[in-house]
Amino acid sequence: MTTDWNAWHRAYDDPQSGLSERLRIIQGLIGEWLDRTAPRDVRVVSACAGDGRDLLGVLRDRGDSERVTATLLEYDEANVARARSAAAEFPAISVRQVDAGHLTAYEGAVPADLILMAGIFGNVSDDDIRTTIEALPGMCNPDALVIWTRHREAPDLTPTIRSWFAANGFTEESFHGPANHVIGVGAHRYTGPARPLPAPTTLFTFTH
Numbered sequence: 001m002t003t004d005w006n007a008w009h010r011a012y013d014d015p016q017s018g019l020s021e022r023l024r025i026i027q028g029l030i031g032e033w034l035d036r037t038a039p040r041d042v043r044v045v046s047a048c049a050g051d052g053r054d055l056l057g058v059l060r061d062r063g064d065s066e067r068v069t070a071t072l073l074e075y076d077e078a079n080v081a082r083a084r085s086a087a088a089e090f091p092a093i094s095v096r097q098v099d100a101g102h103l104t105a106y107e108g109a110v111p112a113d114l115i116l117m118a119g120i121f122g123n124v125s126d127d128d129i130r131t132t133i134e135a136l137p138g139m140c141n142p143d144a145l146v147i148w149t150r151h152r153e154a155p156d157l158t159p160t161i162r163s164w165f166a167a168n169g170f171t172e173e174s175f176h177g178p179a180n181h182v183i184g185v186g187a188h189r190y191t192g193p194a195r196p197l198p199a200p201t202t203l204f205t206f207t208h
């Protein structure tokens with residue numbers, strides 16, 4: 001990896017940035033999903049979680065965080081340290097320093113009820129996006145929600161990504177593509193048949 005993924009988070013400091021807008025959308029979706037699934041216990045996995053602010057920021061403002069068991073997968077050491085510090089108040093949330101591009105990293109964390117894939121599909125090849133989407137049904141509990149992001153810079157791949165979700169048993173809950181930013185945020189619910197976990201494989205490799 002050549003990108004400084006710790007410094008990358010600085011764009012969150014500007015509330016007008018596309019990244020901040022993306023975070024607000026994702027947090028809104030997480031909050032709605034928590035309301036909808038209450039009061040049952042739920043399991044969340046976040047791939048390439050960064051400092052985990054999307055999920056942790058929502059949980060901090062709710063009184064029902066003990067319902068949530070979560071595993072955050074992150075590779076960068078500094079981000080892992082920040083995520084662990086932010087998650088310290090939630091005993092059922094753990095942060096693994098692992099390569100989330102390999103299915104073995106998800107062992108024991110899936111099947112999950114919510115899978116966060118924010119900040120991945122803009123950093124990997126089209127083939128890897130497709131491979132990941134094809135593996136997701138085996139990582140989902142019935143009705144699990146997958147929240148994913150991808151920029152909409154030309155050539156906009158989000159229509160194709162949405163069609164790949166549909167072809168793999170997902171129903172689209174929402175897609176946000178605000179006019180003033182190039183961000184895209186999708187939310188797809190797995191409504192297909194139960195599938196076994198895929199054999200250990202490589203899902204994606206970051207290209208930069």
Ligand SMILES: C[S@@+](CC[C@H](N)C(=O)[O-])C[C@H]1O[C@@H](n2cnc3c(N)ncnc32)[C@H](O)[C@@H]1O
Binds near residue numbers: 005048049079118119
């Ligand atoms: C674009 S950022 C997204 C962070 C977070 N999901 C967010 O939306 O704020 C991508 C994150 O993926 C991490 N990352 C890159 N390759 C990874 C890998 N193979 N396994 C786990 N994390 C990885 C980076 O360190 C970085 O924190």
